[in-house]
Amino acid sequence: MRRRNLSRALYAVAGEGPASRASVAAHIGLTRAAVSTLVDELLRAGLLVELGPGRPGGVGRPGSHLALTDRGPCGIGAEIGVDRLTVCAVDLRGVVRTRTTVPAANRASDPAAVLARLGELVAGSVRDADREGLRPAGLALAVPGLVKRDSTTVVRAPNLGWQDTEIAALLPLPHGLPLTVDNEANFGALAELWLGDASAPRDFIHVSAQVGIGGAIVLDGDLLRGARGFAGELGHVPVRPGGRRCPCGGRGCLEQYAGEEAVLRAAGLPHGDPGGRTGTLADRAVAGDAAIGRALRGAGTALGVALAGAVNLLDLRAVVMGGSLARLAPWLLPSLESELAARTAAPDAVPELLIAQAGDDGPLLGAAHAAVRAVFDDPLRHGAALTA
Amino acid sequence: MRRRNLSRALYAVAGEGPASRASVAAHIGLTRAAVSTLVDELLRAGLLVELGPGRPGGVGRPGSHLALTDRGPCGIGAEIGVDRLTVCAVDLRGVVRTRTTVPAANRASDPAAVLARLGELVAGSVRDADREGLRPAGLALAVPGLVKRDSTTVVRAPNLGWQDTEIAALLPLPHGLPLTVDNEANFGALAELWLGDASAPRDFIHVSAQVGIGGAIVLDGDLLRGARGFAGELGHVPVRPGGRRCPCGGRGCLEQYAGEEAVLRAAGLPHGDPGGRTGTLADRAVAGDAAIGRALRGAGTALGVALAGAVNLLDLRAVVMGGSLARLAPWLLPSLESELAARTAAPDAVPELLIAQAGDDGPLLGAAHAAVRAVFDDPLRHGAALTA
The missing domain is CATH 3.30.420.40 (ATPase, nucleotide binding domain)
Incomplete structure (x- = not known):
């Protein structure tokens, strides 16, 4: 219950832009006191930051405004294309903070070799993110193929020539980084859903x-x-x-x-x-x-x-x-x-x-946002690591 | 909450056939005491009946067994076909108790005339049901056409020649009988879902x-x-x-x-x-x-x-x-x-x-069962009428 309310408070700030405690309370239908407790917890966990008094010209008593942090947890999105590999890091605000694309001949390729190269790019992206004060909360990977539901198995990717490929077994990742894998069109659709107005x-x-x-x-x-x-x-x-x-x-x-x-x-x-x-x-x-x-x-x-x-x-x-x-x-x-x-x-x-709206970038951004939303859905887990 | 638990108890008896209070309790995960209260209420409302001591050969202390009534509320299902009209009544046990089919030339027909005829058949079915001790809880009608969501409007039924036909306005029904209208294939699919093992x-x-x-x-x-x-x-x-x-x-x-x-x-x-x-x-x-x-x-x-x-x-x-x-x-x-x-x-x-499994009868049975399930979903409403 507490997890759910923390999550709702975080989504409310994301939906409104800088928001007062009162507007978060109105948005999620809890008392101002309850919201203050939630917000304090999110501030301590480093997921929210305080922007100082409300914008001049706002109505009513100025209150301190809350915003999502530009540091702390971020989502890593990656995409395996037929002719390239791309990795990016998106912060809690939804801003792309690092991005790397390399050309690659992935058609009829060896999954182990492609995933080894992708692992290097991810490691580079994690280092880049670290320099920006960001800590990867998870990696989501878009592939041009069929992915078995609730698994990291690519059942078939004809344009890569892959079949029954266990991504989790072949992709070297920083210890403990959660991995999700999905079809690129699925992530593209999610990007439309999440990034649209x-x-x-x-x-x-x-x-x-x-x-x-x-x-x-x-x-x-x-x-x-x-x-x-x-x-x-x-x-x-x-x-x-x-x-x-x-x-x-x-x-x-x-x-x-x-x-x-x-x-x-x-x-x-x-x-x-x-x-x-x-x-x-x-x-x-x-x-x-x-x-x-x-x-x-x-x-x-x-x-x-x-x-x-x-x-x-x-x-x-x-x-x-x-x-x-x-x-x-x-x-x-x-x-x-x-x-x-x-x-x-x-x-x-x-x-x-x-x-x-995301054009060519839909699958990549959908993947990165999927990793970011995992933080929104369970803020304690990702905030706790920060405060520990 | 009470409504939901009454509903779950009723579905549990339907799923098991004659059932003891203990097996209903096990099925829905409530205490035996709580289930006894629910069951007493359903017995008083005339939705369940007591069959007497458990079947010989059963394990443990014989308990009185519960079954759905073969009287009380029933669902009326109706189907408008291109060449016939059919109406039936299904009791809470799912047994078809009355059924009438008449040939009819419904192609390129006048909706008012067809629905007037259907209204007569429904009235006859209600009388037949009454003789069996059954009281219609609702009518669900299957039509070969597009029905606007959450409405009784047939937007288009090419094989009847109907367009934007307001069934509720044209179908004479016994006072207060709730009406739902849906596409025949939808009811056919629901019949498969509900009647299948x-x-x-x-x-x-x-x-x-x-x-x-x-x-x-x-x-x-x-x-x-x-x-x-x-x-x-x-x-x-x-x-x-x-x-x-x-x-x-x-x-x-x-x-x-x-x-x-x-x-x-x-x-x-x-x-x-x-x-x-x-x-x-x-x-x-x-x-x-x-x-x-x-x-x-x-x-x-x-x-x-x-x-x-x-x-x-x-x-x-x-x-x-x-x-x-x-x-x-x-x-x-x-x-x-x-x-x-x-x-x-x-x-x-x-x-x-x-x-x-239901063959040609899917749409008709799906419709009748939809009306029956409205009783299962809100037992108090239909039981109350009986005890009033």
């Missing part, structure tokens, strides 16, 4: 594309994981049932018509090199390349067919385009939009089409 | 077909309604995106390839008459009609494509075939199964294919 939808599908196409479904503000953790495989929804063979074993999967490789192939361009594809596509499209324009329109149509199926099944309020799709939206959206409008069966139920 | 899946899609194809999705034991109540429109998942036009405005929707009309059309048979189609299909298939066999295989393939999309999006453990599909399963399943197996992207995630 109050008007952001709570029933949506988040679509992201790099080499493959990932999807993540949020229903009534909760990420849908599915029975085994494999929900959201939008890339393997059939859009041309008799069409092109897919490595998944199916035929005519969306990924075969709207993945980056597929678009490059459709435009008659080389598609073997995984680096800089989105750049190529976007640059050429901006330059008015007709073949690329056509290929992207075709991809938009395929996305619209698959998403119409999802919308008819799930009655979603919005489709959020993330990953590299965010950059390509101007060319994809017209055909995508017209398919969705024509194929949504329920009246007045055509979903809004939105661009991911 | 402990091994029944809790993550599944329930597919039902009459003229149209309905779907309902259950995730982690909860029916998914969607933002507006329109989730589960499996019939409008695109399976041949450039294919046949659908009245929904789309093209190549599943319904155009696996609905009853579509199958009859594919077999070169007349398909205008909505009566007895499933009979025709099943009878001819049994007789070895090659054209029907081919048409049903094609329908199975189309179902497999749409369901593979749903499984890849939602990571479901099972597909449950209900409605008339249950009878046609022997001809549909082989092609359906092979599509699902080939197109399920996640490893070892091919869902089980099950036939609905």
Whole structure:
């Protein structure tokens, strides 16, 4: 109970920006006295700081204002892409404090080698964070593959060539650092949910594309994981049932018509090199390349067919385009939009089409914020370490 | 709190069959004394009855056994089909006590006339129930169309030709009888969930077909309604995106390839008459009609494509075939199964294919049980009326 109230007080300060004890009390529906006790505890634990008297011009008696610390616990987010590794540290305020990206040829790679390299980057990030007065509370890792529910096992990541990979066993980490692993589209969707404003939808599908196409479904503000953790495989929804063979074993999967490789192939361009594809596509499209324009329109149509199926099944309020799709939206959206409008069966139920606020960074930021939220959800545990 | 405990005690007796106070106490984790108080209250309210001493051969001191009453509150379930109206009454034990079906030409019908006729059937059912010592606690109505969430408004029922129909305003009911309205596939799925045994899946899609194809999705034991109540429109998942036009405005929707009309059309048979189609299909298939066999295989393939999309999006453990599909399963399943197996992207995630336990009766029974469960969820309210 105390843990829950500490957590609510911390979220209240996060939601309001600098806040008085009175406004925290109003926000969480406890007495001012009860909130003062909670706040004192959070101050002692070094999770909140006092900013001094309230801002001039505020109404009523000036009170000392509270803010989240810019020191203490932070969340480490990491992402394994097909062509790069990225690690960042986000503090309790949600500010990215350190960030490192290195190019990496992770396609058809050896998981042990990739994870050893990632471990070095994490260690570097932890050192950088330490210099800023930050102490990592946990690491969350986004991978382009299926992750078994409540585990750190990557069951399959076709674009890395990984199968049944136990991340926890292969990733060297500072002693005791908690690790969570999830699909990159899931973290991307969570970033939208967590970083969006109050008007952001709570029933949506988040679509992201790099080499493959990932999807993540949020229903009534909760990420849908599915029975085994494999929900959201939008890339393997059939859009041309008799069409092109897919490595998944199916035929005519969306990924075969709207993945980056597929678009490059459709435009008659080389598609073997995984680096800089989105750049190529976007640059050429901006330059008015007709073949690329056509290929992207075709991809938009395929996305619209698959998403119409999802919308008819799930009655979603919005489709959020993330990953590299965010950059390509101007060319994809017209055909995508017209398919969705024509194929949504329920009246007045055509979903809004939105661009991911976090853009390409959704999976990384979603991961880092997941680690930060673990602190919010159990403040004592992370504050105690500081005061010990 | 008292209401919740009365409800739990009632569900415990329902789950166990005749039960002693001790076993109810063990089941819900309260003391025997607390349970005795609850049980006495439920006995006084006429919701439970005492069966006398425990069955011979039971272990320990014989105690009086408790059972749900076969009198008192009952749930009325009703279903509007394209070619018939059905009403039934189910008692607290889950036994169907009265049932009336009348043929009716409800296609492109006047809602007021259909609902007036249904009102007569309900009144008759209430009289029949009364003769059995049963008192209707509520009416739940299954309709083949989209129902706005938490309302009694049928937004669209293409096969009835209804649009924005306010059922509550048009259906004459005995004074004070609570009414709920929902999509027939939703009630069919709830019937599977409620009537199944402990091994029944809790993550599944329930597919039902009459003229149209309905779907309902259950995730982690909860029916998914969607933002507006329109989730589960499996019939409008695109399976041949450039294919046949659908009245929904789309093209190549599943319904155009696996609905009853579509199958009859594919077999070169007349398909205008909505009566007895499933009979025709099943009878001819049994007789070895090659054209029907081919048409049903094609329908199975189309179902497999749409369901593979749903499984890849939602990571479901099972597909449950209900409605008339249950009878046609022997001809549909082989092609359906092979599509699902080939197109399920996640490893070892091919869902089980099950036939609905309630068969054609799912929507009707789901509706009646929904009305019965309203009594279980708030026993005081319904018991009080009896003792007043």
